[in-house]
Amino acid sequence: MPYHLRVTVLCLAFLSAGCGNTARMDTSSDEAVKKSIEKMTAGMTDDEKKEFIADCMAVVFPDMMRSAFEGAFGERKEEIATRAALFQPLDGLTVAEIHAKAEQARAAFSGGTRRTDSQQREAWAADRDGVSEPEPPAEPSWEPPDKAVRQGDLQVRVTKTVIGKVPLKDITSDATSVDDLLMVTLELTNMASTKIVEYYSWSGKFISADRDFATLEDNFGNTYKRIDFGIGCRPIGAVNRSESIYPNKSVNDVLVFQIPLDNATYLDLEMPAQNYGGQGMVRFRIPMGSVSRVRE
Numbered sequence: 001m002p003y004h005l006r007v008t009v010l011c012l013a014f015l016s017a018g019c020g021n022t023a024r025m026d027t028s029s030d031e032a033v034k035k036s037i038e039k040m041t042a043g044m045t046d047d048e049k050k051e052f053i054a055d056c057m058a059v060v061f062p063d064m065m066r067s068a069f070e071g072a073f074g075e076r077k078e079e080i081a082t083r084a085a086l087f088q089p090l091d092g093l094t095v096a097e098i099h100a101k102a103e104q105a106r107a108a109f110s111g112g113t114r115r116t117d118s119q120q121r122e123a124w125a126a127d128r129d130g131v132s133e134p135e136p137p138a139e140p141s142w143e144p145p146d147k148a149v150r151q152g153d154l155q156v157r158v159t160k161t162v163i164g165k166v167p168l169k170d171i172t173s174d175a176t177s178v179d180d181l182l183m184v185t186l187e188l189t190n191m192a193s194t195k196i197v198e199y200y201s202w203s204g205k206f207i208s209a210d211r212d213f214a215t216l217e218d219n220f221g222n223t224y225k226r227i228d229f230g231i232g233c234r235p236i237g238a239v240n241r242s243e244s245i246y247p248n249k250s251v252n253d254v255l256v257f258q259i260p261l262d263n264a265t266y267l268d269l270e271m272p273a274q275n276y277g278g279q280g281m282v283r284f285r286i287p288m289g290s291v292s293r294v295r296e
Contacts, residue, residue: 025090055102142285152278153192160185164294171232190245200275201239214271218264227256
């Protein structure tokens with residue numbers, strides 16, 4: 001079995017042993033890890049055990065993968081695979097503390113910022129010693145649509161938000177959508193002086209392993225579906241899948257969604273910066289009062 005698979009199987013075997021509420025993780029030996037997990041999972045439901053396993057994996061995964069690479073490409077292949085040190089980030093933590101660490105790790109990844117391994121270990125050590133309490137994830141920052149947002153080399157502006165029938169460009173002719181829909185027009189400007197930005201439309205690919213599409217959610221928590229018009233058909237003015245943006249040049253893109261509720265007060269538009277090689281999210285909060293309607 002390949003080394004990295006042995007490491008993964010070892011971790012899952014330990015984590016599948018079981019969990020509880022007041023016991024703490026003991027990583028002094030492989031047997032101690034197994035016994036402490038059995039105590040920690042005692043009395044949990046199957047769903048709670050699954051959540052606990054997911055939390056543990058979120059915390060140990062960075063160290064586990066680093067050890068796997070060290071074992072695969074270094075000199076100590078067999079030793080690392082059997083050491084309880086793989087679970088060192090969990091040492092001395094309760095179920096609740098492990099959950100808090102997992103939430104911090106998830107928030108760091110989703111927000112596009114990540115601590116270094118040494119910074120993360122220092123934070124864990126400080127928390128175990130009672131020096132600090134786990135910090136709640138920072139609230140995302142939402143910008144108004146009339147403000148340009150720059151993240152990395154790309155500056156993004158919402159130039160128009162309209163409800164109406166969507167003008168479409170087909171392979172052979174132009175047409176319009178049958179239903180009224182919400183159109184968000186964006187202006188994307190490459191602020192770099194020496195670098196071409198490769199932008200992949202936030203309308204998303206047909207098939208993608210990552211989140212490469214924009215999302216729209218109102219103040220009630222309703223999420224509105226993106227509308228795709230099929231192969232060879234797109235909104236007039238929209239990017240055809242991808243576009244090379246030259247320095248100090250701009251392109252427009254048009255994103256289309258379902259119509260929002262009439263009584264919604266605002267719409268949160270979130271777009272992953274990875275679509276142009278950046279990190280984190282580009283976020284706008286669009287007041288419904290700024291959304292215009294096109295009458296036939």
